[in-house]
Amino acid sequence: MPREAEPSINQRDFVFSAVQQGIRVDGRTPLQARQIAICFGNELGWVECSLGKTRVIAQVTATVTRPSPERPFEGILLITTEFSPMASSAYETGRPSEEEVTISRMLEKTIRRSEALDREALCILTGKKVWALRLTLHFLSDEGDLLDCASVAAITALRHFRKPDVEVVGDEVTIFSPEERAPVPLSLHHQPMCVSFAFLGPANVLVVDPTHLEEQLANGTMSISLNAQREICVLQKAGGVALPADEVMRAVNIAVFRVRELSDIVSRALEEDSKTRVIEVR
Amino acid sequence: MSRFEPLNAGNLRSDGRRPLELRSFSAQLTTHPSADGSASVSHGLTQVTACVYGPREAKNRGQTMHDRALVNVEVSVAPWAGEMRRQRARGDKRTLEFAASIKATFEPVIQTTLYPRSEIHIHIHVLQLDGGLLQASINATTLALIDAGIPMLDYVSSLSAGLYLTTAMLDLTSIEESDLPSVTVAVLPRSGKVTLVSMETRLHVDRFEEMFKLAMEGGKVLRGEMDRIVRERTAALARQMEGGGGTKEEDKMDTDDL
DSSP states (O other): OOOOOOOOHHHHHHHHHHHHTTOOTTSOOTTOOOOEEEEEOSSTTEEEEEETTEEEEEEEEEEEEOOOTTOTTOOEEEEEEEEOTTTOTTOOSSSOOHHHHHHHHHHHIIIIITTOBOGGGGEEETTTEEEEEEEEEEEEEOSSOHHHHHHHHHHHHHHHOEEOOEEEETTEEEEOOTTTSOOEEOOBSOOOEEEEEEEETTTTEEEESOOHHHHHHOSEEEEEEEOTTSEEEEEEEOSSSOBOHHHHHHHHHHHHHHHHHHHHHHHHHHHHHHHHOOOSOO | OOOOOSBOTTSOBTTSOOTTOOOOEEEEEOOOTTSSEEEEEEETTEEEEEEEEEEEEOSSGGGOOSSSOEEEEEEEEOTTSSSSOOOOOTTOHHHHHHHHHHHHHHTTTBOGGGSTTEEEEEEEEEEEOSSOHHHHHHHHHHHHHHHTTOOBSSOOEEEEEEEETTEEEESOOHHHHHHSOEEEEEEETTTTEEEEEEEOSOEEHHHHHHHHHHHHHHHHHHHHHHHHHHHHHHHHHHHHHHTTTTOSHHHHHHHHHO
């Protein structure tokens, strides 16, 4: 696997001394995140999310399948992450790198393990027919903080998507096309989103939303996923620099605010979009 | 849904422990003669063996770094370890992520700059699994690295904690883990800093801090126990060397015990 070239010593010193003075290379302050932009495609459940130059596409599709015998009442949610060399030359097709595994596992834990989606609501006919949702994330360009961008894209896509309406009469299942009946939105228990931090320089300055360069230079990173109700869903600080407990708690408190901000942005974007879209039949 | 009672009316847990009581902890050093350092750790019914190879020339030359050693971690879980027999695939994402977090935990603690262009390989084998996989693996790796004589900044000791209603409890078993929100914390006891925090269950922010800080305290206690084991083992080795290869009967018994 090709290893990415490490940043030069000059570059490192510059970034560190700047952040020590409370400013980052792209002009942000340590706790300032980049501008997030969300745009929607023609289809429901197609979302492109960009955070600075980082870009991720999320798409949700639904099919009807037979449920697993252990969970006959539950629908299926499959999250696939597609890293391609397009995002960054560090990614190769085939064997996933450590970074890729971390990101895709983190997304899986944030959305699936935290039960964000009401899977029982995806059941059509117990033990016979359920909805299988596939959430695909395409990473288009990696300029740092892919995880946050991807989690926003994923939650927005799930909120944007609508599944075709169904009617069950006895054992007879009718699936209505969007022209016949308006498709129905998914039911979500909560909307967890990730916030990532990096610790930079000799003083381990905490920065929000690190760029790619900052990620490379960081002494350690930490990701927290929370929902707007102030519940931590995943907290992951896998090694890296050792920190006092209070610094971890500080990061948690910053993440609480950031997630509230992100939820507002997502809700606003969805509202804007719903004005331009006609979903109801007649 | 479940009838499992994490804490009964007498304030005892399902296995009879008090909320802040740990399971019996035991560790053995140099369990594998072929490795440069090895340790076997058990927390109650969870048993993990770690083997350290190196510092040695890297198997994969392309990955060597000119200024420090490369740390590699490989994890394998025995098919019989869990409640049901299950063969895990080698490229399993969970296992890979687990290995990556152990690697990242130890990389800053090991003084890798002392061994440029070399590799330290850590192999973790999970033999029995009853909750606390991450804590047992980290503790076993610490002891194996010490056994291999690799210089480190400090011990890394790890412990899990959970929360039932408002009561925090330490060192969860697998039934408790599946029912309660839990966090695993790894600390550097001497500086009191935390290197790893991993929580995968939903929990309100206000409830998190207490549990997190208790796990850190517990980790420091565990460090004392690990230190005692290392010192006992070293003392026994030193005695053996002085006595000319452990011919005395009592020395022999000592090392057998450890």
